[in-house]
Amino acid sequence: MTENIYPTYYELCKSAPLLARKAIVRAYEETGNISEVARLFRTTRKTVRKVVRRWRERGEEGFKDLSRRPKSSPRRTSAAVEGLIVAERKKTGYGRDRLARILREKGLEVKASTVRYVLRRYKLSIKYKRSRYRRRNRFYDFESLYPLQHFQVDLKEVYDSTTLSEQTLRWAKRLNIPPYRWTAIDVKTRLRFISYSYEKTFTNGLMFMLLVIYFVRSFGIEHKITLQTDNGEEFGGKSVDKLEYLNKKVFAPLQAELLHIPKGKKEYQAFVVRSHQTDDNEFYIPQIERCADLKEFYFRALRWEFMYNTKRHHSTLGMTPFRKLTMERKISKLVALFPVMQLEKLNDLYFKLFPQTGYHVSTNDQYY
Structure with a gap:
């Protein structure tokens, strides 16, 4: 037997570990000498002895890799805690930070990193969608913004068949829940104000924005207020002349401004x-079917608004919106209780303030 007919044990293990161990055993059977086999494969005698011993004890099974798992893991998360994490994840679909916070609120001290490892172990990790906006731009100078200065305002259809179940939609229609929700969110603190309407009209849009301005002013806010919206007709449409008119005649006297975002910049x-x-996830899906009537729906919506502003932890802020607001200025907690109402009830006031016609724009959306 010559040395050159055998590749090194290390070279064989890189491509085929089972064949490498079989070659060790075959060479040992031919030579009967541990040192000679170690010299031929240019490895240690300890390695040869280990391969031969496993082959004698377990036969063909001895050629397979053994588990590298430690015999004991005293710091491993208990099965009970893992079960709670998995159950909460399947129930809510939340990420590691929020799951850890929820479990801590229940009295279970769990780190976000622990939740991450458990989710990975059970193959429940989130599959992140690739953002179409690869470059993350900062659209605001948060350091120079005042609280309750710059609001993003938008309209959302409540009857969303892609999110709510058919049973929930049927119950919402039975209660005659308004199909449109108007939302204003403060960029600085993420404090939110909401109201509802049965029609998608400029009348309702303007009254909601005015309601936001007057509500904020009632708490002693004196700086300029900016209301940022898209170019929908319910917020004035694409007409530059109309936007200038609204800012000059309606918003400027209130030390406010209506700002439309550029087209296509969602x-x-x-x-x-x-x-x-x-x-959708935390209010409509779990709450709509619990409402006995429309009055209870408005009550639950007001309670949800207050909870969102004062009790719900905001992941980006690391605190609640109201807590963020109080860090900037001293203000009453009533600011978190914006009146959740049906905007059509303000129509009479609208026509008294703006007797001119031509701005009541409606759509043909049908929900009933």
């Missing part, structure tokens, strides 16, 4: 649009 409304998903 990312400018990211905060308010993202909050719609939160409403």
Whole structure:
């Protein structure tokens, strides 16, 4: 037997570990000498002895890799805690930070990193969608913004068949829940104000924005207020002349401004649009079917608004919106209780304020 007919044990293990161990055993059977086999494969005698011993004890099974799992893991998360994490994840679909926070609120001290490892172990990790906006731009100078200064305002259809179940939609129609929700979110603090309407009209849009301005002013806010919207007709449409008229005649006397985002720049409304998903998951899906009538729905909507502003932890802020607001200025907690109402009830007031016609724009959307 010559040395050159055998590749090294290391070279064989890189491509075929089972064949490498079989070659060791075959050479040992031919030579009967541990040292000679170790020299031929240019490895240690300890390695040869280990391969031969496993082959004698377990036969063909001895050629397979053994588990590298430690015999004991005293710091491993208990099965009970893992079960709670998995159950909460399947129930809510939340990420690691929020799951860890929920479990801590229940009295179970769990780190976000622990939740991450458990989710990975059970193959429940989130599959992140690739954002179409690869470059993350900062649209606001948050350091120079005042609280309750810049609002993103948007309209959301409540009857969303892609999110709500057919049973939930049927119950919502039975209660005659308004199909449109108007939302204003403060960019600085993420404090949110909401109202509802049965019609998608400029009348309702303007009254909602005025309601936001007067509500904020009632708490002693004196700086300029900016209301940022898309170019929908319910917010004045694409007409530059109409936007100038509204700012000059309606908003400027209130030390406010209506600002339309550039066409096709939906990312400018990211905060308010993202909050719609939160409403679907945490309010409409679990709460609508619990409402006995329309009055209870408005009560639950007001309670949800207050909870969102004062008790719900905001992941980006690391605190609640109201807590963020109080860090900037001293203000009453009543600011978190914007009146959740049906905007059509303000129509009489609208026509007294703006007797001119031509701005009541409606759509043909049918829900009933």
